[in-house]
Amino acid sequence: MAASIEDVARLAGVSIATVSRALRGLPDVATATRDRVLDAATELHYVASPFAARLASGRTATVGLVVPWVNRWFFAEVIDKVETALRTSGYDLLLYNLGDARGRGRFFEQLPMRKRVDAMLIASLVMDEQEFTALGALPYPVGLLGMRRPGFLSTCIDDVAGARTAVEHLLERGHRRIGLIGGDADDPMRYTPPLSRHDGYRDALAAAGIEADPQLEAVGYFTVEGGAEAAARLLALPHRPSAIFAESDEMAYGALRSIARAGLRVPEDVAVIGFDDHVLAELMDLSTIRQPVAAQALDITTRLLAAVADPDLVDTEAVTMPTELIVRATTGTFRPGG
Amino acid sequence: MAASIEDVARLAGVSIATVSRALRGLPDVATATRDRVLDAATELHYVASPFAARLASGRTATVGLVVPWVNRWFFAEVIDKVETALRTSGYDLLLYNLGDARGRGRFFEQLPMRKRVDAMLIASLVMDEQEFTALGALPYPVGLLGMRRPGFLSTCIDDVAGARTAVEHLLERGHRRIGLIGGDADDPMRYTPPLSRHDGYRDALAAAGIEADPQLEAVGYFTVEGGAEAAARLLALPHRPSAIFAESDEMAYGALRSIARAGLRVPEDVAVIGFDDHVLAELMDLSTIRQPVAAQALDITTRLLAAVADPDLVDTEAVTMPTELIVRATTGTFRPGG
Numbered sequence: 001m002a003a004s005i006e007d008v009a010r011l012a013g014v015s016i017a018t019v020s021r022a023l024r025g026l027p028d029v030a031t032a033t034r035d036r037v038l039d040a041a042t043e044l045h046y047v048a049s050p051f052a053a054r055l056a057s058g059r060t061a062t063v064g065l066v067v068p069w070v071n072r073w074f075f076a077e078v079i080d081k082v083e084t085a086l087r088t089s090g091y092d093l094l095l096y097n098l099g100d101a102r103g104r105g106r107f108f109e110q111l112p113m114r115k116r117v118d119a120m121l122i123a124s125l126v127m128d129e130q131e132f133t134a135l136g137a138l139p140y141p142v143g144l145l146g147m148r149r150p151g152f153l154s155t156c157i158d159d160v161a162g163a164r165t166a167v168e169h170l171l172e173r174g175h176r177r178i179g180l181i182g183g184d185a186d187d188p189m190r191y192t193p194p195l196s197r198h199d200g201y202r203d204a205l206a207a208a209g210i211e212a213d214p215q216l217e218a219v220g221y222f223t224v225e226g227g228a229e230a231a232a233r234l235l236a237l238p239h240r241p242s243a244i245f246a247e248s249d250e251m252a253y254g255a256l257r258s259i260a261r262a263g264l265r266v267p268e269d270v271a272v273i274g275f276d277d278h279v280l281a282e283l284m285d286l287s288t289i290r291q292p293v294a295a296q297a298l299d300i301t302t303r304l305l306a307a308v309a310d311p312d313l314v315d316t317e318a319v320t321m322p323t324e325l326i327v328r329a330t331t332g333t334f335r336p337g338g
Numbered sequence: 339m340a341a342s343i344e345d346v347a348r349l350a351g352v353s354i355a356t357v358s359r360a361l362r363g364l365p366d367v368a369t370a371t372r373d374r375v376l377d378a379a380t381e382l383h384y385v386a387s388p389f390a391a392r393l394a395s396g397r398t399a400t401v402g403l404v405v406p407w408v409n410r411w412f413f414a415e416v417i418d419k420v421e422t423a424l425r426t427s428g429y430d431l432l433l434y435n436l437g438d439a440r441g442r443g444r445f446f447e448q449l450p451m452r453k454r455v456d457a458m459l460i461a462s463l464v465m466d467e468q469e470f471t472a473l474g475a476l477p478y479p480v481g482l483l484g485m486r487r488p489g490f491l492s493t494c495i496d497d498v499a500g501a502r503t504a505v506e507h508l509l510e511r512g513h514r515r516i517g518l519i520g521g522d523a524d525d526p527m528r529y530t531p532p533l534s535r536h537d538g539y540r541d542a543l544a545a546a547g548i549e550a551d552p553q554l555e556a557v558g559y560f561t562v563e564g565g566a567e568a569a570a571r572l573l574a575l576p577h578r579p580s581a582i583f584a585e586s587d588e589m590a591y592g593a594l595r596s597i598a599r600a601g602l603r604v605p606e607d608v609a610v611i612g613f614d615d616h617v618l619a620e621l622m623d624l625s626t627i628r629q630p631v632a633a634q635a636l637d638i639t640t641r642l643l644a645a646v647a648d649p650d651l652v653d654t655e656a657v658t659m660p661t662e663l664i665v666r667a668t669t670g671t672f673r674p675g676g
Contacts, residue, residue: 035440042444070414070418070421071415076408076409079409079414080407080408080435083408083433087437093435094400094430094431094432095433097422097425097431099421099425103425105380106380109380253618254621256621279562280562280591283562283566283591283592283594
């Protein structure tokens with residue numbers, strides 16, 4: 001005989017209303033309570049009802065997550081943390097990796113057709129007016145991670161300030177000729193960090209009265225290999241930089257490799273600072289700008305699910321989380337001319 | 339006026355049947371042709387039909403991918419490559435991260451309810467009879483990545499042979515006291531590599547007439563931090579190992595850190611070999627066993643989609659891909675006593 005919702009409530013020791021809310025994945029049920037309800041439902045093989053309830057409510061219990069890349073550290077962390085937060089609330093994750101400009105175009109063209117989610121979360125994409133208009137017209141809540149926009153729920157860090165802090169640290173160490181390894185400003189994927197971190201780099205130089213030298217800015221495509229090639233180009237300059245700011249730790253690792261292969265020392269010949277505090281940054285003794293990825297992912301996911309639960313709740317607050325300078329051996333204590 | 343399928347066929351310069359097949363995401367359409375059709379459909383705003391066609395066919399154009407973890411290198415690569423292969427064929431990816439034993443239990447309990455996918459791909463999970471029975475009863479194709487099982491479509495490497503090769507390499511270098519950093523055999527997530535790679539380690543020692551010493555086997559949980567702690571325990575032994583085989587490069591990186599912090603040299607005091615050929619392995623000069631992740635993911639995804647397109651096609655072939663020993667500086671040329 002099939003178990004009833006009353007059976008589940010009795011076994012879990014909660015009210016029928018709580019069972020219903022827990023099984024529908026609404027966010028205002030305590031995690032421990034939800035676990036108890038789901039365990040009871042599982043034990044009693046009461047599995048059909050949550051899905052039936054979702055169908056009845058018109059909900060899919062699925063959230064779409066849009067990322068420009070999957071296998072770069074920041075995005076793998078975002079996917080992991082968002083998925084965990086969703087699963088805890090009974091939601092599945094539908095992953096959209098845009099992949100390239102063509103995939104991006106198709107995604108936004110077909111957006112109105114994507115009725116299979118209860119909410120959509122977009123990570124670190126620079127979007128044009130048309131794309132924001134398409135998102136704003138969706139019949140479900142949309143959240144932005146790693147960027148902000150008036151009228152949209154968002155959680156991000158201040159990429160400009162983080163980059164400025166990195167470059168100011170190099171300036172304080174006495175460096176004046178500071179190279180940049182960043183993203184491709186003309187990348188059709190247009191993700192946000194390369195633009196903002198480039199601004200922070202230029203801001204810090206300008207504030208120190210140093211004229212930006214385009215020769216010192218190399219594109220590293222946010223990969224280890226790209227960072228290695230960009231650093232090799234900077235090191236081959238007639239007047240090479242004494243320090244490099246890489247807009248991601250993965251590019252910084254590539255830079256460290258090129259510096260070692262050129263027979264140069266870190267930080268004596270070239271200092272290096274990255275961005276992220278990647279899982280291997282401590283191992284590599286890499287100075288960096290730490291950003292709280294898990295906290296950003298949890299914050300936006302929680303607020304997005306609250307908006308799903310109560311569509312009348314208009315929360316378009318823009319949350320900005322702090323970054324932190326982490327000084328390790330790659331920026332050492334060396335002061336050129338000091 | 340809404341565009342018709344005839345309009346799309348005319349613009350793309352293909353037959354109506356080809357448009358239909360391309361929009362339904364069937365795998366026997368050339369990528370260039372599919373791109374042309376999708377571009378034409380996009381240009382003509384012919385977006386409703388593919389979804390309508392899928393609904394009519396009872397298909398969801400979605401494949402479920404089940405992973406024990408998201409943010410470990412192997413699984414991030416798998417997600418990336420599977421997603422790319424799916425997207426190229428017009429499929430979306432629904433990501434199931436089991437997360438913990440509780441999540442795993444629920445996933446399998448609720449499996450019969452998961453009707454929202456056209457196929458399911460399971461990555462590197464040791465499953466019991468009950469779980470395999472649940473999978474086998476699903477009304478859609480199921481593929482296994484990183485493991486094999488009679489009756490199931492699968493693609494994997496030979497983890498036992500790969501681990502044996504790693505340990506044989508250390509034996510050839512003259513090492514006799516070889517430590518192992520592996521996974522937790524009692525981990526309720528039960529993913530496959532720790533068991534198979536442990537077997538390969540024991541096999542190689544036995545073939546060399548060396549009795550396994552349980553003291554030399556430490557659990558590193560397949561993370562950098564876990565590898566560092568496991569190595570620290572091995573190095574603190576009264577008679578420490580002269581070499582360490584870590585079952586993943588990420589654990590090997592942790593081991594390198596602990597060795598350096600103990601004031602020991604690699605490979606003179608302790609040689610290290612990993613497993614994977616992670617993106618940073620070359621940078622770290624880490625010897626390792628390379629496995630073809632992208633090729634495995636593409637192979638299983640392609641064959642899984644072929645099974646979706648033609649359910650009569652009974653392909654339960656088990657494909658095993660080769661691994662390769664990559665010798666770098668961490669196993670050097672040092673021969674203890676040599």
